[in-house]
Amino acid sequence: MFSDDGFLSEKFSDQSPSQTHIFTSFPNSAVDPDNDDFSADNKPANNLSYEYNPSNSQPSSLPLPATANTSKDEQFHIWQLEYYQAYFQIDTQQVIERLLCSMTPRPNKSYFDSTIRQNPDLYGPFWVCITFIITVAVSGNILTYFYVPDADFQIDFSKITLSAIFICFYWWFMPTCIYFFFRWHLKRIEYTFVELLCIYGYSLTTFIPISILWMIPISWLQWLLTIIGSVTSGSVLIVTFWPTTNSDKKRFNALSMLLMFFLHLAMAVGIMLVFFHVSDRNIPTRKPTTLLTTMISSAKNKI
Amino acid sequence: MDTDQAPFLTTSTQGIDMIEGDITLPSNRTNSNELSTLDEPVLDTIKRDLGAVLRKFGYAVVPRHSSTLLQQWDLWGPLILVTTLAILLQSNATKSSAGAQFAEVFTLMLIGSIAVTVNSQLLGGKISFFQSVCVLGYCLLPLLLSAFVNNILLYIPTKSTISILHIIRFLVVMAAYAWTMYASVQFLGKTQQPNRRMLVLYPIFLFYFLIAWLIILHAHPK
Numbered sequence: 454m455f456s457d458d459g460f461l462s463e464k465f466s467d468q469s470p471s472q473t474h475i476f477t478s479f480p481n482s483a484v485d486p487d488n489d490d491f492s493a494d495n496k497p498a499n500n501l502s503y504e505y506n507p508s509n510s511q512p513s514s515l516p517l518p519a520t521a522n523t524s525k526d527e528q529f530h531i532w533q534l535e536y537y538q539a540y541f542q543i544d545t546q547q548v549i550e551r552l553l554c555s556m557t558p559r560p561n562k563s564y565f566d567s568t569i570r571q572n573p574d575l576y577g578p579f580w581v582c583i584t585f586i587i588t589v590a591v592s593g594n595i596l597t598y599f600y601v602p603d604a605d606f607q608i609d610f611s612k613i614t615l616s617a618i619f620i621c622f623y624w625w626f627m628p629t630c631i632y633f634f635f636r637w638h639l640k641r642i643e644y645t646f647v648e649l650l651c652i653y654g655y656s657l658t659t660f661i662p663i664s665i666l667w668m669i670p671i672s673w674l675q676w677l678l679t680i681i682g683s684v685t686s687g688s689v690l691i692v693t694f695w696p697t698t699n700s701d702k703k704r705f706n707a708l709s710m711l712l713m714f715f716l717h718l719a720m721a722v723g724i725m726l727v728f729f730h731v732s733d734r735n736i737p738t739r740k741p742t743t744l745l746t747t748m749i750s751s752a753k754n755k756i
Numbered sequence: 757m758d759t760d761q762a763p764f765l766t767t768s769t770q771g772i773d774m775i776e777g778d779i780t781l782p783s784n785r786t787n788s789n790e791l792s793t794l795d796e797p798v799l800d801t802i803k804r805d806l807g808a809v810l811r812k813f814g815y816a817v818v819p820r821h822s823s824t825l826l827q828q829w830d831l832w833g834p835l836i837l838v839t840t841l842a843i844l845l846q847s848n849a850t851k852s853s854a855g856a857q858f859a860e861v862f863t864l865m866l867i868g869s870i871a872v873t874v875n876s877q878l879l880g881g882k883i884s885f886f887q888s889v890c891v892l893g894y895c896l897l898p899l900l901l902s903a904f905v906n907n908i909l910l911y912i913p914t915k916s917t918i919s920i921l922h923i924i925r926f927l928v929v930m931a932a933y934a935w936t937m938y939a940s941v942q943f944l945g946k947t948q949q950p951n952r953r954m955l956v957l958y959p960i961f962l963f964y965f966l967i968a969w970l971i972i973l974h975a976h977p978k
Contacts, residue, residue: 545955
């Protein structure tokens, strides 16, 4: 393909006759020794974009950072699959490592800096959210199943829809708020939106085993699990965000951290109350339409 | 001008040879097949397509390595399976909510297949969209059989909340679920590079788990 002095030879010109413009000479600096798959369309500035080409059969053992090269946006549009493939460059090992790190808060080490920052992915957060939605809906239904005689039980599909809306809303709403907070209030972009989605998606990992344990109909156990879960994942969130907000006024930072933690706790408590809570006066009834009345009656019982 | 044209005319009249013959297209096998399938009786077409669908069912039940399922994909099998499953999973319902329940189950399976397929494509799989939907649909057959067995078992009356029948139903559905997972791992697991295989298989596991859960919790109207 390349002649000795680094210039493309004329052989390229007959590869794709439908091309309008054919680059026949490149400077030496355009040669990328790692990239050995060139086609006639190649422009020197977009060498890196071919790493994500699905027809490129190089196994990506060292994935390039998705946030590094923005010139690939010229190649792929938002309706093309390849645009999103950039956020799925991840292996099983990395996903497992991130899941485990998001469940264990370590006081000084933010797992975000060490694992996610180079390669934010959307696989982990998305499937963690879907799993959480499914476990909440399935466990909620199984809990109802044991309280209601066999003939009257119907699978409550509205639980799936409700939990999906609630959890997806939380997953998108918090990163949006934080992103705009950083951008407009603190006037610097510390995290990209995808990284925030990543952090919040992985923070929901703790709740998946907890939502299965929520099925046990003991009231104090459910509360205990809620508190443990939200403290664990909330502290991971605080450890992640603390260094970046620490530089400015201290009281404001403490308040914002507290607010974030409180919202996280509120999310967990909300899910527990709506789907799982069993008290002596509140036995889940059978018809799906009474989900709303169950919510209202449980709210009344709390007051 | 005449002298110029004259040698042209004379040479041309001498140079032309009459060519006769027939022009026929080279007959490939596919060409003659396509032409003849238009003329064949409808029964032959139905028998051939039905045979293809049944053969694919066979591949889904006894998974062995074959490229037929992937290359000659069709969506008849998944359609039949998903519709039958949605009908079987209708439980005690008034006339108005029966339609809604069918739609819920059907939509769930449709969206689930699409999500799993898009996920495997995003992770760099070599399989196309419809091939993946085809394989996921055909591998549902064991779960459909377990739904049949479940429905039959539900006719036996039971008094207590958790009886031996519940346990049998649970085990039957779990066995069918394991069978389904094994079949789809055989077909879809190979299309992905090894260090991402679990990432692709996990959504499939979730999808079939959701369907298995629907079958387990299905209660019969009294």
